[in-house]
Amino acid sequence: MADFRIAWATLTRDVRLELRTRESFNAMLFYALLVVVIFSFAFESEAELTARVGGGLLWVAFLFAGLVALDRAFVREMPGDTLTGLLLSPAPRAALMAGKFVSSFVLMLTIEAVLLPLFAVLFNVSSEVHWGGIVLTVVLGTWALAVTGTYFSAMSIHTRHRALLLPLLLLPVAIPAIISMVQATQVFLSRSGVANYWWKLLFGFDVVFTALGLLLADVVLDVD
Amino acid sequence: MEAKRLTPATGPRPTSNWIVLWGSLTLLLLLVGLYLALLWAPEEATMGIYQRIFYYHVPAAITAFVAFFINLVASVVYLLRRSRIADAWAVASAEVGVVFLTINLITGPIWAKPIWGIWWTWDARLTLDLVLWVMYVSYLLLRQLTPRGELQPRLAAALACFFFVDVPINYMAIRWWHTQHPQPVIFGGPGSGLAPPMYVALAICWMAFMALGYVLLRLRIEQEMDRHALDDAQRALLLEDVGG
Secondary structure: OHHHHHHHHHHHHHHHHHHHHOHHHHHHHHHHHHHHHHHHHHOOOOHHHHHHHHHHHHHHHHHHHHHHHHHHHHHOOOOOOHHHHHHHOOOOHHHHHHHHHHHHHHHHHHHHHHHHHHHHHHOOOOOOOOHHHHHHHHHHHHHHHHHHHHHHHHHHOOOOOHHHHHHHHHHHHHHHHHHHHHHHHHHHHOOOOOOHHHHHHHHHHHHHHHHHHHHOHHHHOOOO | OHHHHHHHHHOOOOHHHHHHHHHHHHHHHHHHHHHHHHHHOOOEOOOEHHHHHHHHHHHHHHHHHHHHHHHHHHHHHHHHHOOHHHHHHHHHHHHHHHHHHHHHHHHHHHHHHHHHOOOOOOOHHHHHHHHHHHHHHHHHHHHHHOOOOOHHHHHHHHHHHHHHHHHHHHHHHHHHHHHOOOOOOOOOOOOOOOOHHHHHHHHHHHHHHHHHHHHHHHHHHHHHHHHHHHHHHHHHHHHHHHHO
8 A cells, every 4th residue: 555655656746747847748749749740741641541551650659759758757857866866765666666657658648649639630530440449559558668668768767878778678678569559550440350369469568567567676776 | 016916807817728629619510510501411302502591590590599598597697696697698698699690680581582582571480580689689789878887787687587578479469460461472491301411410500509609608708707807906996096
């Protein structure tokens, strides 16, 4: 229960910081919008094309925006060196990590909530697609990226070329999740088949990496 | 005076004997393997001369998998014991694994072009190989970009654990993904079973690669331990200067 309160405190603190400063959120959102707009210049935004490769386009946009959000997860702690403060507290590392997982997840979902309708409009997604299925895929996929990305974000703050290293670590490990989320989204955009298998795989990825991230939390969250 | 104090760390190296022994054994095996693979082994019926690259392609893959397995074990041991030697094993095996998997990934397309008619296909096994290669290259980059010291092996070991959990999920995802796409034209590789001389050539080539891998691994481990010794000596010198 105490662990849960610590995780909750970490989460609410991050959310409050984000709500107050706002500029990082605004910049991230604008960046994500630019990605979608640039995509619609780079590819023909016809309904027929969206049905074929829309899943990939959507997730690459989410991934770009997500990487910026994930980089913020621990960089936020750097200006006042609040990370050292967190680490000197007796709070269990797994609880801190859990709070960070959820705060990255919330931030990414918020951006995606704006991005998804815009994508649907710019790429002429048919209104008859199964939106519930797409939303569930987005939630499962975002959690997969949030968990692994936040863990690697904690890793990369100690390194040179921090912003470069995060995608270098995240993308290889996230490959099975990326395959699953793109394929599941594609199933709904092309209105063919079922996504059950991909959902199971994504769910498995989520569970396994959440457990591993919490288990190995004190490996990356340690005072040096 | 400083030079004298440093002698134990940089003195005569015990390396020289084993490197001569293992080095010449490896060289011999590689030469014999080359002869067996290119001249002695019979020509394969359908693929002809192209099949001979198989004697390098397959041993390289197996050697790389052995190296990655060593990396996993060494990483877990490091997380449990925090011992320098475990980390030296981890970094050495990852580097050796990447080298051999690179050989595997280069020889594959060279064979595939004349046989399949294409350089590359997103077939399940090829994709998994590529994913594994990408992972361990990112592992080496993490090591390169992390400052030396206690942190670097710790982060690297955690990443190795992530890879271990990721590989089976990748396997399932890639297999399912692949089956949704049209099958490429495959002759099914060398098929089921080889002629006995082919097995001999394959076994010798594999032994040669394993011996080479072992030499590289051990050299790299010693190098890593020397680096630690040097770092320690430097730190000791610095402390002494500060102290008095």
